[in-house]
Amino acid sequence: MPWRIHKKRHLTSFQVIILGFAGVILFGALILMLPISSAQGIITPFHKALFTSTSAVCVTGLVVLDTGSYWSVFGQTVIMFLIQIGGLGVITTATSVFILSGRKISIMQRSTMQNAISAPKVGGIVRLMSFILKGTLLIELIGALFMIPVFCHDFGLRGIWMSIFHSVSAFCNAGFDLLGTKWHPFVSLTSYAVNPVINIVIMLLIIIGGIGFFTWEDIYLHKFHFKHYHMQSKVILTTTLCLILLPAVFFFFQDYGNLSGIHRLLASLFQAVTPRTAGFNTTDLSMLTGASKAMMILLMLIGGSPSSTAGGMKTTTFALLLLNVLATFQSCDDVTAFGRRIDTSVIKNATTIAMMYFILFFAGGMTISVYEGLPLSSCLFEAASAVGTVGLTLGITPKLHILSQIILIILMYLGRVGGLTLIYAVFSDKNKRKARLPLDKIIVG
Amino acid sequence: MPWRIHKKRHLTSFQVIILGFAGVILFGALILMLPISSAQGIITPFHKALFTSTSAVCVTGLVVLDTGSYWSVFGQTVIMFLIQIGGLGVITTATSVFILSGRKISIMQRSTMQNAISAPKVGGIVRLMSFILKGTLLIELIGALFMIPVFCHDFGLRGIWMSIFHSVSAFCNAGFDLLGTKWHPFVSLTSYAVNPVINIVIMLLIIIGGIGFFTWEDIYLHKFHFKHYHMQSKVILTTTLCLILLPAVFFFFQDYGNLSGIHRLLASLFQAVTPRTAGFNTTDLSMLTGASKAMMILLMLIGGSPSSTAGGMKTTTFALLLLNVLATFQSCDDVTAFGRRIDTSVIKNATTIAMMYFILFFAGGMTISVYEGLPLSSCLFEAASAVGTVGLTLGITPKLHILSQIILIILMYLGRVGGLTLIYAVFSDKNKRKARLPLDKIIVG
Ligand SMILES: [K+]
Numbered sequence: 001m002p003w004r005i006h007k008k009r010h011l012t013s014f015q016v017i018i019l020g021f022a023g024v025i026l027f028g029a030l031i032l033m034l035p036i037s038s039a040q041g042i043i044t045p046f047h048k049a050l051f052t053s054t055s056a057v058c059v060t061g062l063v064v065l066d067t068g069s070y071w072s073v074f075g076q077t078v079i080m081f082l083i084q085i086g087g088l089g090v091i092t093t094a095t096s097v098f099i100l101s102g103r104k105i106s107i108m109q110r111s112t113m114q115n116a117i118s119a120p121k122v123g124g125i126v127r128l129m130s131f132i133l134k135g136t137l138l139i140e141l142i143g144a145l146f147m148i149p150v151f152c153h154d155f156g157l158r159g160i161w162m163s164i165f166h167s168v169s170a171f172c173n174a175g176f177d178l179l180g181t182k183w184h185p186f187v188s189l190t191s192y193a194v195n196p197v198i199n200i201v202i203m204l205l206i207i208i209g210g211i212g213f214f215t216w217e218d219i220y221l222h223k224f225h226f227k228h229y230h231m232q233s234k235v236i237l238t239t240t241l242c243l244i245l246l247p248a249v250f251f252f253f254q255d256y257g258n259l260s261g262i263h264r265l266l267a268s269l270f271q272a273v274t275p276r277t278a279g280f281n282t283t284d285l286s287m288l289t290g291a292s293k294a295m296m297i298l299l300m301l302i303g304g305s306p307s308s309t310a311g312g313m314k315t316t317t318f319a320l321l322l323l324n325v326l327a328t329f330q331s332c333d334d335v336t337a338f339g340r341r342i343d344t345s346v347i348k349n350a351t352t353i354a355m356m357y358f359i360l361f362f363a364g365g366m367t368i369s370v371y372e373g374l375p376l377s378s379c380l381f382e383a384a385s386a387v388g389t390v391g392l393t394l395g396i397t398p399k400l401h402i403l404s405q406i407i408l409i410i411l412m413y414l415g416r417v418g419g420l421t422l423i424y425a426v427f428s429d430k431n432k433r434k435a436r437l438p439l440d441k442i443i444v445g
Numbered sequence: 446m447p448w449r450i451h452k453k454r455h456l457t458s459f460q461v462i463i464l465g466f467a468g469v470i471l472f473g474a475l476i477l478m479l480p481i482s483s484a485q486g487i488i489t490p491f492h493k494a495l496f497t498s499t500s501a502v503c504v505t506g507l508v509v510l511d512t513g514s515y516w517s518v519f520g521q522t523v524i525m526f527l528i529q530i531g532g533l534g535v536i537t538t539a540t541s542v543f544i545l546s547g548r549k550i551s552i553m554q555r556s557t558m559q560n561a562i563s564a565p566k567v568g569g570i571v572r573l574m575s576f577i578l579k580g581t582l583l584i585e586l587i588g589a590l591f592m593i594p595v596f597c598h599d600f601g602l603r604g605i606w607m608s609i610f611h612s613v614s615a616f617c618n619a620g621f622d623l624l625g626t627k628w629h630p631f632v633s634l635t636s637y638a639v640n641p642v643i644n645i646v647i648m649l650l651i652i653i654g655g656i657g658f659f660t661w662e663d664i665y666l667h668k669f670h671f672k673h674y675h676m677q678s679k680v681i682l683t684t685t686l687c688l689i690l691l692p693a694v695f696f697f698f699q700d701y702g703n704l705s706g707i708h709r710l711l712a713s714l715f716q717a718v719t720p721r722t723a724g725f726n727t728t729d730l731s732m733l734t735g736a737s738k739a740m741m742i743l744l745m746l747i748g749g750s751p752s753s754t755a756g757g758m759k760t761t762t763f764a765l766l767l768l769n770v771l772a773t774f775q776s777c778d779d780v781t782a783f784g785r786r787i788d789t790s791v792i793k794n795a796t797t798i799a800m801m802y803f804i805l806f807f808a809g810g811m812t813i814s815v816y817e818g819l820p821l822s823s824c825l826f827e828a829a830s831a832v833g834t835v836g837l838t839l840g841i842t843p844k845l846h847i848l849s850q851i852i853l854i855i856l857m858y859l860g861r862v863g864g865l866t867l868i869y870a871v872f873s874d875k876n877k878r879k880a881r882l883p884l885d886k887i888i889v890g
Pocket residue numbers: 059060061173174175277278279389390391
């Protein structure tokens with residue numbers, strides 16, 4: 001069929017990612033529908049399986065069925081693999097499939113991929129892939145080993161399985177957990193709120209997973225010589241540090257006056273780490289004050305770093321928007337960071353991405369609130385959680401009607417593939433240039 | 446004193462505006478403190494007079510003392526003049542002072558002013574000023590004449606004064622009203638919710654005042670030949686139309702199901718017109734649903750059009766951010782509108798201004814909520830109302846502590862001078878160029 005081959009050749013990398021993602025989600029949903037996937041051996045309705053699969057592949061963690069009690073170990077394993085595929089990300093997964101299938105990667109494809117992930121000095125795409133895969137498995141293994149003593153003490157041999165699942169879920173910033181039971185579903189990590197081992201291991205996994213593969217490479221190559229890192233890694237590490245410490249101080253004073261000493265410190269730190277974009281919780285979120293919920297929404301929308309397992313509009317986007325404000329106030333034409341100039345087109349992309357996330361978040365939250373008649377603050381929280389692929393919830397998701405769940409599915413999907421595909425779309429269609437229109441003035445502000 | 450003259454010569458237009466604005470506010474506050482300004486002949490505390498003066502000069506309309514019952518006719522007249530000065534805006538007022546004081550305007554100053562207000566084809570600054578002043582007084586007079594029958598029917602001869610005050614207040618998008626009494630303070634226009642004359646006249650005054658002087662000029666010169674207008678006027682008129690009709694439809698279906706026919710239509714339209722940035726209200730805002738309040742907050746932050754009597758981040762800023770999203774999705778390097786290209790530096794400024802308003806709004810609302818222990822939604826509403834110089838309130842402003850009132854004063858001041866002075870700052874310091882740093886890549890989204 002020559003038509004088909006012709007068609008295949010002309011799929012852009014952009015389309016490969018969009019379709020590949022959708023394919024994995026659909027495939028996952030179909031497997032999760034099978035009786036073998038549920039603990040009770042029943043067929044799961046399509047829309048609930050689709051919601052779970054989307055949530056796993058988009059590493060969100062919002063659930064309509066309690067992961068620990070509803071799904072069988074087979075179902076949980078499927079979810080874990082979906083999380084792993086989603087967490088490694090579209091580019092990495094696509095490249096893996098290419099390499100594993102023995103297909104030759106053209107220079108054009110290599111160049112598009114390197115452009116898209118902004119890796120100017122990485123030797124080959126194969127070496128890079130191997131570094132990412134080995135790093136991921138190693139870190140997840142170490143994380144699991146640290147958690148085994150605690151979980152095996154509480155759950156016997158099942159503790160091994162729980163350690164592996166939670167290590168993968170934390171590293172991939174997925175936020176799925178197996179701690180719910182028939183009698184206490186959707187509990188997340190609240191029973192381990194004061195356990196330092198689980199808290200610290202999970203936090204480290206989240207942070208390492210969330211800073212991105214290229215930041216790992218910089219740390220791996222240059223160790224502690226911060227000034228030798230790429231500008232992007234410097235921006236990511238500085239922004240990440242600020243976005244953990246400042247909110248932690250806020251939560252420490254605003255919310256946890258009833259906790260003492262080390263527990264207050266742990267709870268505040270965990271609360272600051274988890275919304276960007278892990279989605280576990282150790283304390284009851286509905287008890288937070290309005291200001292704290294708004295702070296969480298902001299952190300959820302910002303999310304993790306690019307080329308990582310995390311979602312959201314990304315730390316770099318947020319940092320560039322602030323640097324742009326700084327540049328304007330200093331009357332600088334150029335936005336700069338760590339002695340490097342940032343191209344104007346990147347600022348424009350950052351603005352687009354921030355606007356896109358804001359519009360999705362606002363429109364989604366408003367629609368759900370109006371449709372369900374629920375308080376706006378809860379619906380905005382849930383929408384931010386979906387579009388930032390966070391998975392924190394004030395408890396309303398399992399009770400929503402199908403239409404609202406479909407909105408959340410769309411938000412999760414766009415939230416995960418949105419930013420990346422945008423860049424792809426721009427990179428892939430450069431030949432669509434038209435004659436430039438005449439310049440005209442317009443006043444803003 | 447040669448040092449003083451030397452200093453004076455080097456005041457940039459940017460500094461003239463900042464200081465001129467602060468001067469008018471302080472001067473107004475001092476006059477309002479005098480016993481003659483209050484109805485009871487008492488001295489008003491400085492911070493309350495300052496709040497009122499700031500609110501009037503920044504055409505906000507948030508009040509801590511009821512305008513109709515607390516101030517004497519003298520005090521109300523002072524407030525009206527402060528509104529008129531604030532409404533005509535910093536540039537216009539500064540230029541008026543220059544012209545009236547008989548000082549010669551240097552070519553340098555003319556050019557800075559024309560640059561700042563983006564008026565490429567306006568002949569001279571004197572002709573422009575005369576056009577703006579004449580237009581303003583004429584429209585305010587016509588507005589007052591239309592309202593006199595209604596107000597005189599209800600208040601006798603005092604109705605003439607009320608018509609003039611409300612016409613100025615509406616045209617300048619100030620939102621001050623004289624309808625409060627000792628027994629029913631802070632009522633705004635609720636008693637005229639179903640009066641078509643007052644509704645339509647006030648709405649038209651708000652809209653005409655809010656579309657900006659250059660849009661008037663286009664309409665004056667080209668009448669109904671829309672395609673002959675400047676690109677800026679086209680963007681302003683289109684955006685204004687959308688930002689009135691879409692929210693009106695939303696409010697029509699979301700909130701006013703209990704009203705009927707023409708009343709429902711009037712209330713919905715008024716509710717859509719007033720938050721950008723007039724600040725009158727005809728219905729009780731605390732009865733709105735959460736979604737409607739959020740819609741109001743968004744509209745308040747967007748505000749009116751540049752070079753107008755209105756505040757907020759401006760319709761053009763909002764339109765450019767959306768056009769930028771569109772351009773990215775269409776893989777266009779340039780942001781375009783109505784067949785014209787928009788310079789990248791304008792997009793960067795728009796991003797800065799939007800971020801600035803968002804940061805002020807969010808930080809202000811959060812601080813007040815944490816400090817006062819009030820619900821976040823009300824505090825965010827009040828902060829948006831202040832920074833967008835809108836003046837709508839859910840009723841908490843008069844009850845706030847001094848610290849929160851100072852925050853609102855700062856938000857009003859920055860909200861009114863912020864955007865403009867930013868542009869000025871950029872225009873005035875162009876000589877501060879440094880060697881460009883090397884370009885480096887960074888991923889966003
Ligand atoms: K997540």
